[in-house]
Amino acid sequence: MDNTTLTNKERMAIPRQEMPAQDPGERIQNFREVNLGYTPELAIKEAMRCIQCKDPVCIKGCPVNIKIDEFIDLIAHGNFLDAAKKIKEDNVLPAICGRVCPQEDQCEKECILGRKHKPVAIGHLERFVADYERETGNITVPEVKRSTGKKIAVIGSGPAGLSCANDLAQFGHKVVVFEALHELGGVLMYGVPEFRLPKDIVRTEIEGLRKMGVEFQTDVVVSRSVTIDELLDEEQFDAAFIGVGAGLPWFMGIPGENLVGVLSANEFLTRVNLMKAYDFPASDTPVFDCKGKNIAVFGGGNTAMDAVRTAKRLGAEHAYIVYRRSEAEMPARVEEIHHAREEGIEFLLLNNPVEFVGNDQQWLTGVKLVKMELGEPDDSGRRRPVPVEGSEYILPIDMAVISIGNGSNPLIGQTTPDIDFSKRETIVVDVNTMATSKENVYAGGDIVTGGATVILAMGAGRTAAKAIHEKLMGESHGFDEW
Amino acid sequence: MYTIVSADFLAENIKKFEIDAPRIAKKRQAGQFVMLRVSEHGERIPLTIADSDVQKGTITIIAQGAGKTTRELNRLNKGDTISDIVGPLGTPSHIENFGTAVSIGGGVGAAIAYPTAVALKKAGNYVITINGARSKEMVILEEEMKSVSDEAYITTDDGSYGFHGFVTQKLQELIDSGKKIDYVLAIGPIPMMKAVADVTRPYNIKTVVSLNPIMVDGTGMCGGCRVTVGNELKFACVDGPEFDAHLVDFSNLSDRNKIYISEEKASAEQDEHRCQLDRNS
Ligand SMILES: Cc1cc2nc3c(=O)[nH]c(=O)nc-3n(C[C@H](O)[C@H](O)[C@H](O)COP(=O)(O)OP(=O)(O)OC[C@H]3O[C@@H](n4cnc5c(N)ncnc54)[C@H](O)[C@@H]3O)c2cc1C
Ligand SMILES: Cc1cc2nc3c(=O)[nH]c(=O)nc-3n(C[C@H](O)[C@H](O)[C@H](O)COP(=O)(O)OP(=O)(O)OC[C@H]3O[C@@H](n4cnc5c(N)ncnc54)[C@H](O)[C@@H]3O)c2cc1C
Ligand code: SF4
Ligand code: SF4
Numbered sequence: 154m155d156n157t158t159l160t161n162k163e164r165m166a167i168p169r170q171e172m173p174a175q176d177p178g179e180r181i182q183n184f185r186e187v188n189l190g191y192t193p194e195l196a197i198k199e200a201m202r203c204i205q206c207k208d209p210v211c212i213k214g215c216p217v218n219i220k221i222d223e224f225i226d227l228i229a230h231g232n233f234l235d236a237a238k239k240i241k242e243d244n245v246l247p248a249i250c251g252r253v254c255p256q257e258d259q260c261e262k263e264c265i266l267g268r269k270h271k272p273v274a275i276g277h278l279e280r281f282v283a284d285y286e287r288e289t290g291n292i293t294v295p296e297v298k299r300s301t302g303k304k305i306a307v308i309g310s311g312p313a314g315l316s317c318a319n320d321l322a323q324f325g326h327k328v329v330v331f332e333a334l335h336e337l338g339g340v341l342m343y344g345v346p347e348f349r350l351p352k353d354i355v356r357t358e359i360e361g362l363r364k365m366g367v368e369f370q371t372d373v374v375v376s377r378s379v380t381i382d383e384l385l386d387e388e389q390f391d392a393a394f395i396g397v398g399a400g401l402p403w404f405m406g407i408p409g410e411n412l413v414g415v416l417s418a419n420e421f422l423t424r425v426n427l428m429k430a431y432d433f434p435a436s437d438t439p440v441f442d443c444k445g446k447n448i449a450v451f452g453g454g455n456t457a458m459d460a461v462r463t464a465k466r467l468g469a470e471h472a473y474i475v476y477r478r479s480e481a482e483m484p485a486r487v488e489e490i491h492h493a494r495e496e497g498i499e500f501l502l503l504n505n506p507v508e509f510v511g512n513d514q515q516w517l518t519g520v521k522l523v524k525m526e527l528g529e530p531d532d533s534g535r536r537r538p539v540p541v542e543g544s545e546y547i548l549p550i551d552m553a554v555i556s557i558g559n560g561s562n563p564l565i566g567q568t569t570p571d572i573d574f575s576k577r578e579t580i581v582v583d584v585n586t587m588a589t590s591k592e593n594v595y596a597g598g599d600i601v602t603g604g605a606t607v608i609l610a611m612g613a614g615r616t617a618a619k620a621i622h623e624k625l626m627g628e629s630h631g632f633d634e635w
Numbered sequence: 636m637y638t639i640v641s642a643d644f645l646a647e648n649i650k651k652f653e654i655d656a657p658r659i660a661k662k663r664q665a666g667q668f669v670m671l672r673v674s675e676h677g678e679r680i681p682l683t684i685a686d687s688d689v690q691k692g693t694i695t696i697i698a699q700g701a702g703k704t705t706r707e708l709n710r711l712n713k714g715d716t717i718s719d720i721v722g723p724l725g726t727p728s729h730i731e732n733f734g735t736a737v738s739i740g741g742g743v744g745a746a747i748a749y750p751t752a753v754a755l756k757k758a759g760n761y762v763i764t765i766n767g768a769r770s771k772e773m774v775i776l777e778e779e780m781k782s783v784s785d786e787a788y789i790t791t792d793d794g795s796y797g798f799h800g801f802v803t804q805k806l807q808e809l810i811d812s813g814k815k816i817d818y819v820l821a822i823g824p825i826p827m828m829k830a831v832a833d834v835t836r837p838y839n840i841k842t843v844v845s846l847n848p849i850m851v852d853g854t855g856m857c858g859g860c861r862v863t864v865g866n867e868l869k870f871a872c873v874d875g876p877e878f879d880a881h882l883v884d885f886s887n888l889s890d891r892n893k894i895y896i897s898e899e900k901a902s903a904e905q906d907e908h909r910c911q912l913d914r915n916s
């Protein structure tokens with residue numbers, strides 16, 4: 154087939170190319186990535202489905218406005234490395250976003266093909282070129298401008314911090330990233346499991362930053378080990394960017410939540426991902442022994458899906474998702490819900506926990522659930538779930554994982570009183586520059602938005618980098634050079 | 636990597652380390668701790684900062700070999716390195732001139748109580764220390780405690796040294812002698828801390844304990860360290876580790892600390908086995 158001469162009709166006749174994946178029966182026995190990635194042939198075929206709209210509406214769906222039509226056209230012509238470069242003009246972490254973006258709510262939601270057919274698999278294609286570039290060893294280290302002599306502290310090494318560091322380094326600034334944990338990468342390392350995002354990909358991105366001269370200091374909790382004021386005054390940083398994420402897990406506040414065997418998704422996933430507890434005892438950190446047990450995860454987001462699928466891989470007999478609304482309201486990516494179902498995860502939808510119950514040793518033995526039905530739509534237009542009277546029942550479980558979201562860690566606020574926080578405990582910023590109420594201090598990512606997405610955190614990091622650069626260098630070195 | 640500057644046993648199984656960690660040394664205050672990971676495959680465990688030297692840029696920690704990680708740590712010597720140390724973590728002890736302050740340390744708890752005793756003394760308190768151990772050989776920091784105390788007592792369970800009995804008995808004796816006690820700090824095994832709280836409750840003496848739940852990150856991110864204090868949920872690593880002893884739900888803490896008991900045993904046995912192999916080869 155000649156890519157250039159196909160009619161739109163012929164293009165639309167090509168079915169969306171399925172992502173090759175590990176067989177469900179096999180993959181619940183291991184932690185390797187579920188999706189195996191497109192081959193070059195599959196990628197070209199999928200790229201040929203794109204009709205190269207005059208007004209590519211897909212771009213509007215992407216929070217960082219990747220030039221989607223252009224990179225897909227390059228793939229269709231077999232120019233994979235150029236396609237990767239094209240994406241990187243707008244997105245510094247394509248191998249990651251291609252895997253974890255909620256595409257169905259963003260770029261692919263807008264794709265014109267989606268009206269009659271399935272949308273172009275933009276995420277799969279983005280992932281393909283990024284992997285191709287990495288695997289062929291053809292990663293271009295971006296050019297770094299002549300040193301400006303300015304020094305900037307980036308606090309937190311999640312997607313917001315990493316992308317901010319990337320752009321600042323390119324502008325020629327000295328960047329030092331401070332990370333509280335012993336590993337870099339934020340949620341990408343301790344939250345999202347290996348079977349969805351191989352950690353080597355995150356490490357490669359970080360290596361790239363090191364090559365650009367970015368310095369990393371792990372084991373530094375800013376506010377405890379050193380305060381922002383000390384960084385700016387004593388350690389002579391010219392500016393600081395706060396990308397500390399939303400790190401404080403919420404609990405439900407129902408009776409029995411402190412029984413032995415009830416834990417937060419953050420704890421469960423951190424033990425398994427960051428501390429490698431799946432490899433216990435070769436790795437020293439233990440995790441609840443799930444083998445043959447009944448495990449319930451409470452929540453309906455990506456974190457809940459990650460936790461429940463992790464429990465399954467650790468040998469759970471029954472692994473449940475308990476969610477008080479219906480599947481349509483679940484915030485998780487559709488692909489995760491689909492994969493979870495394939496893996497035998499049991500969905501208890503329209504079920505709400507009212508109490509955890511335990512034995513006389515205070516170990517969890519079950520959870521009392523009440524069935525819900527969807528009532529009248531509320532102000533947000535969503536139909537509010539209401540309990541069905543008399544429908545309580547006990548589900549026997551050995552471990553409960555709470556995954557109902559995160560608030561903000563209070564440390565930065567406690568030690569930096571001149572940074573304004575909202576009532577929701579997020580940092581208040583000017584959305585055009587990500588500047589906080591404190592001079593030369595910027596913030597972005599989940600600490601500003603509350604739990605959101607990787608791509609939004611990344612976009613915020615880049616906006617801040619641009620604004621910091623402008624502020625430090627004055628107007629003459631402003632946007633046009635960027 | 637953090638280098639060990641000195642390492643000495645204080646008692647059987649209890650070792651004191653001075654470690655090069657200038658950032659932490661500069662910032663730490665009484666009552667704070669570090670999370671430490673001995674090696675790549677290691678667990679993150681919390682240990683109190685017993686002392687620091689800003690000039691030398693070192694911190695002092697004192698560890699009791701309880702299981703795999705602490706035993707592995709206690710095999711390290713001067714010049715060896717530790718993969719990761721992060722801190723200072725936790726809310727510093729609330730220090731003021733209370734009047735008469737009693738600092739009680741049970742076992743390795745003495746190491747945790749010591750820095751706070753120093754701070755209490757500095758703030759002008761009349762400081763009484765009660766240092767409890769199983770037997771004479773297990774008494775640690777005797778000289779250090781004496782040097783910051785107006786009155787220093789040692790108690791041993793078997794009577795081989797000092798007062799024969801538990802720290803709570805000594806405390807009760809002090810109260811009965813008519814001494815006006817304004818503040819009690821108690822650090823040690825959970826049953827000991829609970830017992831101290833029970834002794835002081837009827838007298839309404841302000842009593843503080845340093846809790847030891849299982850921690851993972853130590854930064855407030857996982858909620859694994861949550862404890863119930865006055866029916867409120869608290870994260871010991873950020874809100875604590877020190878809390879009002881009369882409000883703590885000790886039995887919940889002690890239940891929750893048992894979650895990994897069989898894994899801890901397996902880990903310790905494996906460590907034992909590995910050591911034996913090392914010795915034989
Ligand atoms: C399990 C899970 C699955 C998810 N799945 C998806 C998904 O599929 N798709 C998607 O788009 N989004 C997903 N998200 C959300 C996404 O990961 C976050 O929105 C994103 O990581 C936010 O990035 P960030 O840089 O703001 O913060 P984070 O990634 O949270 O990074 C913050 C970093 O700052 C460090 N830090 C915190 N406090 C301090 C301090 N005081 N000093 C120094 N360092 C500090 C933290 O240790 C951490 O490393 C998921 C989240 C979770 C938890
Ligand atoms: C704030 C705080 C300060 C502490 N200070 C000191 C100190 O100065 N000196 C000292 O010797 N000990 C101290 N401890 C206790 C010390 O952390 C534990 O003894 C150590 O974690 C045991 O690990 P292990 O692998 O050697 O033993 P394991 O066999 O794993 O466990 C033995 C016991 O230690 C506790 N424990 C296990 N893992 C953890 C963990 N990750 N976090 C907390 N507790 C755990 C459990 O109760 C367990 O039953 C402190 C604990 C806390 C919370
Ligand atoms: S970054 Fe995310 S939203 Fe943007 S094109 Fe890529 S997958 Fe779509
Ligand atoms: S909207 Fe869809 S078909 Fe049109 S350019 Fe974008 S990806 Fe291609």
Ligand code: FES
Pocket residue numbers: 849850851852853854855856857858859860861870871872873
């Ligand atoms: S140890 Fe994780 S929140 Fe305290």
